[in-house]
Amino acid sequence: MDLDKAKQTFIIEAQELLGAMEEALLTVEGQADQAEAVNAMFRAVHTIKGSAGLFGLDGIVHFSHTVESVMDRVRSHQLSLSSALVSLVLECHDHLSQMIADLQGGDPEPPASREVGQGLVNRLLPFLEGKGVEAGSAAPVVSRQTSKVPESEQGSWHISARFGADVLRNGMDPLSFIRFLGTLGTIIHMAPFVDGLPGGEAFDPETCYYGFELDLETDADRQTIEDVFEFVREDSRIRIIPPHSKVEEYIQLIRDLPEEERLLGETLVAGGSITAKDLEECLQRQKQESYEGGSVQGRLLGTILIEDQAVPPPVVAAALDKQKKFQERQAHELKVVKVQADKLDKLVDLVGELVIAGATAKVLAGQTRDDRMMESTAIINNLVEAIRDTALGLRMVQIGETFNRFRRIVRDVSKELGKSIDLEIHGAETELDKSIVEKLSDPLMHIVRNSIDHGIEPLEIRKARGKPDAGTLSLNASHESGSILIEVSDDGGGLNRSKILAKAMERGLISAGSAPSDQEVCNLIFEPGFSTADSVSNLSGRGVGMDVVRRNIDELRGNIEIETEEGLGTNIRIRLPLTLAIIDGFRVGVNHASYVVPLDMVIECLDLGPFLESEENHLINLRGEVLPFLRLREVFRINEEPPQRERVVVVQYGETRAGLVVDKLLGEFQAVIKPLGGLFRQIRGIGGSTILGSGEVALILDVPQLVQLATEQKHAPLKRLPALPVIG
Amino acid sequence: MFNIQEAKRNGQTVLKLAGELTIYSASEAKTGLAKYSDKKSPQELDLSGIEEIDTAGVQVLLWAKREAAGRKRPITLVNHSAAVIDALDLLKVTSLFGDPILIVPSGK
Amino acid sequence: MAKTIMIIDDSASLRQVVAITLHEAGYEVQEAIDGRDAIAKLQGQKVHLMICDVNMPNMDGITFLKTVRTLPNYKFTPIIMLTTEAGEEKKKEGQAAGARAWVVKPFKPDQLLVAVSKLVLP
Numbered sequence: 036m037d038l039d040k041a042k043q044t045f046i047i048e049a050q051e052l053l054g055a056m057e058e059a060l061l062t063v064e065g066q067a068d069q070a071e072a073v074n075a076m077f078r079a080v081h082t083i084k085g086s087a088g089l090f091g092l093d094g095i096v097h098f099s100h101t102v103e104s105v106m107d108r109v110r111s112h113q114l115s116l117s118s119a120l121v122s123l124v125l126e127c128h129d130h131l132s133q134m135i136a137d138l139q140g141g142d143p144e145p146p147a148s149r150e151v152g153q154g155l156v157n158r159l160l161p162f163l164e165g166k167g168v169e170a171g172s173a174a175p176v177v178s179r180q181t182s183k184v185p186e187s188e189q190g191s192w193h194i195s196a197r198f199g200a201d202v203l204r205n206g207m208d209p210l211s212f213i214r215f216l217g218t219l220g221t222i223i224h225m226a227p228f229v230d231g232l233p234g235g236e237a238f239d240p241e242t243c244y245y246g247f248e249l250d251l252e253t254d255a256d257r258q259t260i261e262d263v264f265e266f267v268r269e270d271s272r273i274r275i276i277p278p279h280s281k282v283e284e285y286i287q288l289i290r291d292l293p294e295e296e297r298l299l300g301e302t303l304v305a306g307g308s309i310t311a312k313d314l315e316e317c318l319q320r321q322k323q324e325s326y327e328g329g330s331v332q333g334r335l336l337g338t339i340l341i342e343d344q345a346v347p348p349p350v351v352a353a354a355l356d357k358q359k360k361f362q363e364r365q366a367h368e369l370k371v372v373k374v375q376a377d378k379l380d381k382l383v384d385l386v387g388e389l390v391i392a393g394a395t396a397k398v399l400a401g402q403t404r405d406d407r408m409m410e411s412t413a414i415i416n417n418l419v420e421a422i423r424d425t426a427l428g429l430r431m432v433q434i435g436e437t438f439n440r441f442r443r444i445v446r447d448v449s450k451e452l453g454k455s456i457d458l459e460i461h462g463a464e465t466e467l468d469k470s471i472v473e474k475l476s477d478p479l480m481h482i483v484r485n486s487i488d489h490g491i492e493p494l495e496i497r498k499a500r501g502k503p504d505a506g507t508l509s510l511n512a513s514h515e516s517g518s519i520l521i522e523v524s525d526d527g528g529g530l531n532r533s534k535i536l537a538k539a540m541e542r543g544l545i546s547a548g549s550a551p552s553d554q555e556v557c558n559l560i561f562e563p564g565f566s567t568a569d570s571v572s573n574l575s576g577r578g579v580g581m582d583v584v585r586r587n588i589d590e591l592r593g594n595i596e597i598e599t600e601e602g603l604g605t606n607i608r609i610r611l612p613l614t615l616a617i618i619d620g621f622r623v624g625v626n627h628a629s630y631v632v633p634l635d636m637v638i639e640c641l642d643l644g645p646f647l648e649s650e651e652n653h654l655i656n657l658r659g660e661v662l663p664f665l666r667l668r669e670v671f672r673i674n675e676e677p678p679q680r681e682r683v684v685v686v687q688y689g690e691t692r693a694g695l696v697v698d699k700l701l702g703e704f705q706a707v708i709k710p711l712g713g714l715f716r717q718i719r720g721i722g723g724s725t726i727l728g729s730g731e732v733a734l735i736l737d738v739p740q741l742v743q744l745a746t747e748q749k750h751a752p753l754k755r756l757p758a759l760p761v762i763g
Numbered sequence: 764m765f766n767i768q769e770a771k772r773n774g775q776t777v778l779k780l781a782g783e784l785t786i787y788s789a790s791e792a793k794t795g796l797a798k799y800s801d802k803k804s805p806q807e808l809d810l811s812g813i814e815e816i817d818t819a820g821v822q823v824l825l826w827a828k829r830e831a832a833g834r835k836r837p838i839t840l841v842n843h844s845a846a847v848i849d850a851l852d853l854l855k856v857t858s859l860f861g862d863p864i865l866i867v868p869s870g871k
Numbered sequence: 872m873a874k875t876i877m878i879i880d881d882s883a884s885l886r887q888v889v890a891i892t893l894h895e896a897g898y899e900v901q902e903a904i905d906g907r908d909a910i911a912k913l914q915g916q917k918v919h920l921m922i923c924d925v926n927m928p929n930m931d932g933i934t935f936l937k938t939v940r941t942l943p944n945y946k947f948t949p950i951i952m953l954t955t956e957a958g959e960e961k962k963k964e965g966q967a968a969g970a971r972a973w974v975v976k977p978f979k980p981d982q983l984l985v986a987v988s989k990l991v992l993p
Contacts, residue, residue, distance in 0.1 A: 086882050202971075206949030
């Protein structure tokens with residue numbers, strides 16, 4: 036059986052469930068109605084356990100079983116969800132996540148993991164007290180003994196069945212059981228029993244009146260045979276007599292020696308085949324049944340040895356009908372189709388091809404001067420644009436999931452530091468490109484940790500400042516004119532201007548006596564190696580500073596700014612483009628080709644002539660500022676004559692500026708970024724490609740690389756880049 | 764779907780039972796057969812059209828058979844379909860009906 | 872004609888394994904993610920057996936059982952309920968609603984196949 040695919044499904048499913056579980060765990064405290072969250076936790080472990088069992092993942096089954104049992108007690112209000120329990124279940128959640136990760140890594144249940152699991156199970160057990168130790172004791176995967184029956188039990192089994200009246204109504208058909216018995220062995224003798232079927236109107240066609248006595252020759256064991264009737268035995272009278280039982284002899288013995296009855300009963304009970312009560316019943320029944328029918332009487336004696344299947348009578352079950360009605364859970368159901376990310380990328384890619392093809396068709400249609408043709412290509416092109424936008428939209432995901440991860444961090448970190456912090460999340464439904472979300476996680480994490488660690492003050496200070504005991508950290512996301520704004524704010528101590536200045540001077544970042552503006556001071560913390568915390572805790576201060584955060588944000592073509600008020604709090608704002616797949620570009624021409632510069636890196640555009648400082652050293656003089664420049668036609672080895680009037684695009688990356696000399700300035704446009712094939716990835720200076728409306732390909736310039744190149748060659752002869760392979 | 768159709772053969776009433784004679788249609792079958800409990804009482808139940816039958820269905824047939832016998836107007840079950848033969852055989856009730864069953868070779 | 876079985880469970884991986892197992896044994900398999908989905912998918916079509924989880928969002932197993940028993944085409948269809956040993960309360964409630972066939976989670980594919988075979992052979 037090929038279960039590999041199903042196993043992948045299981046892994047993904049488990050990860051999702053664990054995500055939901057974690058969220059529930061982190062939000063459950065303080066909720067007035069915990070039922071939904073508790074249910075979510077229960078269902079996560081319940082489902083994982085159920086599916087893991089199918090794959091024979093006994094370690095996961097075993098562990099999740101214990102967690103499930105505890106959650107079930109919480110669910111049924113036998114156990115309250117204390118903070119300590121939440122923490123413990125969180126640990127269990129982590130362990131389960133690890134187990135799933137191990138499974139995914141192809142090394143299910145390494146020994147170390149088993150130890151961790153056992154440790155957690157031991158800590159869970161106290162929560163199960165009073166319920167019996169059964170819950171945590173063993174892997175509950177039912178393993179039927181399939182051992183061969185002892186020699187003495189081989190032969191023919193006698194089965195006596197009188198089916199309950201409601202058996203048919205419950206969907207059980209004696210026919211099916213007989214068919215199934217046929218798969219276990221050979222039915223060597225069988226007598227039906229339908230004497231109870233009434234005549235006339237009394238006959239209820241949906242009631243079962245059927246029963247049988249049969250002998251089955253099989254080498255299946257007792258359990259297997261009994262299990263055939265497991266779904267009906269509560270309502271029916273089923274007796275199973277092993278081969279070679281000397282039933283008649285037993286009965287004869289009991290009859291002859293009534294004073295031994297008890298002893299005999301005990302013997303039989305010890306043997307696991309009969310209860311004392313049954314023995315008494317036996318004798319009653321035996322009398323009764325001897326009247327029931329001629330042909331089977333000989334067999335009837337055989338029905339007397341009873342394996343006690345007595346269960347609470349159906350009456351008890353019926354009484355429970357009044358049980359509370361179920362609340363239909365109103366879990367908000369988002370209809371979601373899961374798609375692999377690379378399929379989406381492929382789609383976006385194909386849409387790019389479609390844009391090219393569409394543009395080509397448009398040009399060709401224009402040449403035909405056929406109005407209808409032109410009209411229909413125009414319609415197609417509109418549709419293509421709509422498809423492009425939709426396709427890019429598919430990669431948009433809500434930021435909520437990323438935000439929710441911080442619940443855990445905030446909880447853990449604040450506990451560790453002994454601070455009490457409330458996390459507020461707003462705008463969780465704000466969407467942005469999946470690839471951005473992924474890259475945003477780390478910098479955001481750093482900012483959040485900084486806020487908790489350095490921002491929010493210790494309790495004493497908060498008290499002294501007259502602030503509420505619990506600090507507030509809030510994560511907000513919103514759309515702001517074509518970009519996404521993400522804010523992390525806290526009501527902590529804010530940035531300490533004098534401390535930052537002192538540090539900056541110490542590090543030589545600013546000169547003594549300078550008086551930078553507040554904003555400039557704030558920006559200092561983005562300098563490499565800058566940290567003002569008096570003590571380096573193990574949270575932040577891991578050598579990764581805000582400089583890395585800014586670099587990450589830069590890479591996403593976003594920007595970051597800080598607003599702070601000493602003693603009142605800090606607000607960090609990150610602005611990001613909606614998607615990495617489309618940029619606002621500035622198009623320039625060199626010879627016959629087009630290049631695109633990301634617009635946000637363009638400072639200004641000039642004629643080269645008036646600003647040329649030194650042709651030899653490739654320098655321009657921009658109102659007193661001397662900048663290096665690069666000729667793109669040299670970078671890309673275009674050997675044709677430059678036009679008379681060359682232009683310069685001044686670009687900036689970080690603090691460095693440089694000029695790029697081109698032939699023509701072609702204006703702004705929105706560029707759909709297409710990744711470069713492996714062949715082009717080695718080429719410096721090119722970051723990607725895009726398709727122009729005309730269907731032509733334009734290369735997107737890698738400005739950081741070009742700026743670096745320009746700086747390096749400032750005083751040296753131009754280093755030649757490897758030749759650009761001919762495209763197309 | 765279950766249905767009962769009345770036909771005449773050599774002046775005798777024949778009821779043709781067809782479709783699924785199961786717990787779902789057992790009540791309908793009982794009601795349908797009860798209509799013929801008077802003078803119109805059929806002599807034969809033609810079972811050739813029964814595609815599916817379960818214990819409930821067999822019980823209805825047995826009930827009809829016994830009712831008819833009680834009225835001294837016995838009916839014979841004829842043309843048992845494969846499904847009927849299979850069920851009667853599994854439940855070991857063939858002899859309770861006592862009707863001859865024509866075993867058709869199961870070649871297609 | 873192959874017998875049709877509907878598996879109703881919110882776990883996609885469980886449905887997948889059950890479907891593979893039953894399919895290999897010669898059954899037709901239909902899947903539904905919860906009670907509501909199952910009701911929507913049944914639409915009067917012939918189903919010989921249903922396997923239904925007790926714990927599901929959007930109409931749990933017991934509610935589904937009660938609901939499906941009111942539909943003329945499924946009044947008597949055998950239904951195997953999937954439960955946990957922790958679910959005694961649910962089991963009682965299910966029994967009151969007429970559920971008799973229970974398979975305890977977690978189970979191995981073969982165990983389910985045996986349970987199914989007792990009620991409906993392919």
